[in-house]
Amino acid sequence: MGYSFAPGDIAYLGSVAGSAALAAVAELDLTAASQLRDVALVRRTYGDRAPALIETVRLRRRAAGKLSGAQDWLLTDEALQQATPTLVARHRARRLAGRDVHDVTCSIGAELAELARVCPRVVGSDLDPVRLAIAHYNLIRPSPNPICAGSLTAGSRGPRPRGAAIEHSPDPPKAGQKIQLVRADALAPCTSGTVVVADPGRRADGKRTHDPAALQPPLPDLLSAYAGRDLVVKCAPGLDFDRLDWDGEVEVVSLDGGVREACLWSAGLREAGIARRATVLTSAGAISTLTDADPDEIPERDPGEWIVDPDGAVVRAGLVRHYGARHGLWQLDPRIAYLTGDRLPDGVRGFRILDRCVLREKVLRAELRRRDCGRLEILVRGVDIDPDVLRRRLKLTGSRPYTLVITRIGSAATVFLCEPSRP
Known part of the structure; x- marks a missing residue:
């Protein structure tokens, strides 16, 4: 302390x-x-x-x-x-x-x-x-x-x-x-x-909390005290703001790839027609903003050449489809936040698909050994797997870096063996 x-x-x-x-x-x-x-x-x-x-x-x-x-x-x-x-x-x-x-x-x-x-x-x-x-x-x-x-x-x-x-x-x-x-x-x-x-303070009994009523002061009390006022409330990004009775805007902000906060803007401060916003900041001064008023029509297609894991602010704000529409991408699965396409958005790290595999340790171990894999990044969504445990079990001994993207497409767990665009 x-x-x-x-x-x-x-x-x-x-x-x-x-x-x-x-x-x-x-x-x-x-x-x-x-x-x-x-x-x-x-x-x-x-x-x-x-x-x-x-x-x-x-x-x-x-x-x-x-x-x-x-x-x-x-x-x-x-x-x-x-x-x-x-x-x-x-x-x-x-x-x-x-x-x-x-x-x-x-x-x-x-x-x-x-x-x-x-x-x-x-x-x-x-x-x-x-x-x-x-x-x-x-x-x-x-x-x-x-x-x-x-x-x-x-x-x-x-x-x-x-x-x-x-x-x-x-x-x-x-x-x-x-x-x-x-x-x-x-x-x-x-x-x-x-x-x-x-x-509001985000700790209760010494532990971080995502319960709005456990904040200091409690979020419901704060909203009541300033009802009818222009109000901005900073909250932890893990707050389940979809369950809030909030008629304003929720802005999720990231800085240098890390999600920092979810900010509640009252109705008098939000832009007309916007309920969700993702703001991506960098220390170099770049600012990128996406809202739920942006187009969200994307095609349904087989995986493209690349997989893109959108910035956490985009994911937490529920704007994955909007991000895909802006950059000509589409989803691997409509319920999963990974996007795919034939080119990378400028400045975005992505993963070039080399192979598509089944989720079997023996098959993965043999393929990674054949490719001389020594350093392995494992990204997981929609599948209950601990990346650290899997990495140890694969017993890597090579020298080349690769990425495994493990996700669910339809009802099946799917593994993409990829080459990252940059380390």
């Missing part, structure tokens, strides 16, 4: 002395190999402040590939886990540009930072005073003067925060006319005329 920050920790970390201490601790490796030495050094130097300093440096390193500007932020472990990646928050902010917005579960301010760039006024509220203090530090504090902090060690400088660099925005908005922070219950409206944004 990580270190539990207290208000005194935030006051110290946000001070000139705390900033200097953080800069010094950031010079240390803090790896498994250096753990005992580094922690002992920080404790000798900073005493009771050591846990907060070490945790903050570690969290900043973890956040480097997720949150823009996180190298200067204060964070908590739980808040970082649930924080929306900057590029996803930026996409949502673009849809809300020009509106006054109230984030009723603002936490440490990751969403507010992006909203404040395009919205005339933003309000953030939370019940947790520590998270509110962190949000104030992250968003409203004046930029500190550069501090020459030196190093805790006489040796080489440790690595800078780890993780893939992401696109950085300008410095966070400063001082107060655009951002207001208040302590308030998310279920007790305290603004009017604003678009309400909420991100």
Whole structure:
């Protein structure tokens, strides 16, 4: 669960002395190999402040590939886990540009930072005073003067925060006319005329939950509290939104191939005629959008030259046929999300069909041995098979990479032996 920050920790970390201490601790490796030495050094130097300093440096390193500007932020472990990646928050902010917005579960301010760039006024509220203090530090504090902090060690400088660099925005908005922070219950409206944004907590009893009633605050209560208001609710992508009584839009968003969230947009915020949307983002800045208003007519044909596994956002949004129609593809089976065609969409990874086999281990083992297979990717839909168990049982000893696509066509399990378009 990580270190539990207290208000005194935030006051110290946000001070000139705390900033200097953080800069010094950031010079240390803090790896498994250096753990005992580094922690002992920080404790000798900073005493009771050591846990907060070490945790903050570690969290900043973890956040480097997720949150823009996180190298200067204060964070908590739980808040970082649930924080929306900057590029996803930026996409949502673009849809809300020009509106006054109230984030009723603002936490440490990751969403507010992006909203404040395009919205005339933003309000953030939370019940947790520590998270509110962190949000104030992250968003409203004046930029500190550069501090020459030196190093805790006489040796080489440790690595800078780890993780893939992401696109950085300008410095966070400063001082107060655009951002207001208040302590308030998310279920007790305290603004009017604003678009309400909420991100309910997705853990119950320490475990991740997909039950709308188990979210914090519960999703049904949230929808009731803001009935008739323009409302945006971020949910886990595993939420069964088909069972919700929701007359707005559901947008499923992925980033670099990983599905990040399902976002509920109330009826007043959705585009006319659209109930489902898939948005595919990349760190390189590409954005692709598909909706249920797009054509979905695709032919029924035998498998083509390629198999395509659509992005998870497309699958979760129920827009596989729409994706196929856009790219000249068709389904292997109308109940399965794999698509097939004679060419790949630009920039999409696919699998060239080499052979079609029956699902028998002896037959597969012999064919893979004949083809000198040594590395095997196994994709499964519609068939109850554990890819890791099957891979071990096939006893691969060769050198070439292949892909098995195992799926159901009609009532029969079918295996396609494929060559991936790229590793």
